[in-house]
Amino acid sequence: MDTPPVRPRSIASHHPRTKPLHAVSTTMLVAVLLATIFVAWTPTSFSTASFSDKLALLLTPQAPSNSNPSGPVQQAIRIGIVSGHRGNDSGAVCVDSTGKVTLTEAEVNYKIATLVQQKLVAQGYQVDLLNEFDTRLNGYRAVAIVSIHNDSCQFINDQATGFKVAAALNTRDTNRANRLLACLIDRYHAATGLPFHAGSITPDMTSYHAFDEIDPSTVAAIIETGFLYLDREILTQHTDQVADGVVNGILCYVNNENVEPTPIPTISTATP
Ligand SMILES: [Zn+2]
Numbered sequence: 346m347d348t349p350p351v352r353p354r355s356i357a358s359h360h361p362r363t364k365p366l367h368a369v370s371t372t373m374l375v376a377v378l379l380a381t382i383f384v385a386w387t388p389t390s391f392s393t394a395s396f397s398d399k400l401a402l403l404l405t406p407q408a409p410s411n412s413n414p415s416g417p418v419q420q421a422i423r424i425g426i427v428s429g430h431r432g433n434d435s436g437a438v439c440v441d442s443t444g445k446v447t448l449t450e451a452e453v454n455y456k457i458a459t460l461v462q463q464k465l466v467a468q469g470y471q472v473d474l475l476n477e478f479d480t481r482l483n484g485y486r487a488v489a490i491v492s493i494h495n496d497s498c499q500f501i502n503d504q505a506t507g508f509k510v511a512a513a514l515n516t517r518d519t520n521r522a523n524r525l526l527a528c529l530i531d532r533y534h535a536a537t538g539l540p541f542h543a544g545s546i547t548p549d550m551t552s553y554h555a556f557d558e559i560d561p562s563t564v565a566a567i568i569e570t571g572f573l574y575l576d577r578e579i580l581t582q583h584t585d586q587v588a589d590g591v592v593n594g595i596l597c598y599v600n601n602e603n604v605e606p607t608p609i610p611t612i613s614t615a616t617p
Contacts, residue, residue, distance in 0.1 A: 367420050405529065412607070415493055419469035420471075422471065423488060424471070424474045424488060424489055424599070425563075426475065427492035428451075429476060429493050429521075431458075432478065432479070433477040433478055437452045437496065438498060457587050459474065461595075475490075483559075485558070485560055486562065486563055489564045489599065490563055491565070491566050492567040493570060494568070496545075497539055497573060498577075499572050499574060504544075505574065505575055506572055508537070508570050509542050509543070509568070509569040511546050512565065512566045513564070517562055522564050524598055528594045528602070529594035530594075532590055532597050533568065533594050535593070536586055536593055542569075547615075551612070554569075562582040
């Protein structure tokens with residue numbers, strides 16, 4: 346809604362205070378007010394329907410719109426969740442002995458991302474569930490954006506278990522990015538018991554394409570919530586727990602919660 350025209354201060358200060366009769370001064374004030382309304386509004390802004398509304402609005406005492414705690418509900422905080430590979434490709438795949446695909450990373454990512462969205466929406470946040478190459482990523486603005494992926498379904502070795510997190514290297518605010526990173530690592534580990542697999546963070550993660558597309562003020566991270574081979578059970582049978590880990594990590598960041606200092610890989614560009 347447009348702001349109603351403001352009565353100029355000079356007129357407001359011309360209260361006829363020295364006049365002896367209150368009735369006269371009141372009449373004068375109303376006359377000045379009405380004159381101001383007719384001067385301030387151009388004929389094109391007159392429509393018979395809205396005129397009486399505007400007049401009523403102007404003549405009704407109102408608290409300043411920006412300091413009214415009982416006013417319209419605060420706009421919800423926006424958070425972005427990218428469902429890795431969705432709308433583009435399957436990502437990593439699990440195959441049976443005949444080579445038939447039994448599970449795709451994209452479907453695991455989507456199940457987790459959907460749960461994360463639902464849980465955050467239930468807490469009052471506005472959450473965009475985005476595809477891997479979503480057109481909305483271009484210049485995307487939010488308090489945070491987290492992309493959800495998972496790692497290979499090949500048996501590599503016994504160490505191929507756990508999760509990985511990387512934050513955007515090209516952020517405007519390294520402190521905030523490091524906080525999101527620390528929050529995700531701490532809360533995801535607490536919710537799932539999975540180890541933080543710091544050793545295999547690849548350029549695919551640190552140079553993630555969406556990091557370049559979003560608005561530079563949006564803090565971003567990518568999480569690989571597990572390995573599809575060794576962590577398959579928790580990822581597919583206890584997805585709720587996995588989603589809670591991501592949600593708690595995001596809430597830790599958004600609410601500025603305390604994080605116990607953990608050795609995390611810094612994203613400083615000074616590292617050789
Ligand atoms: Zn992936």
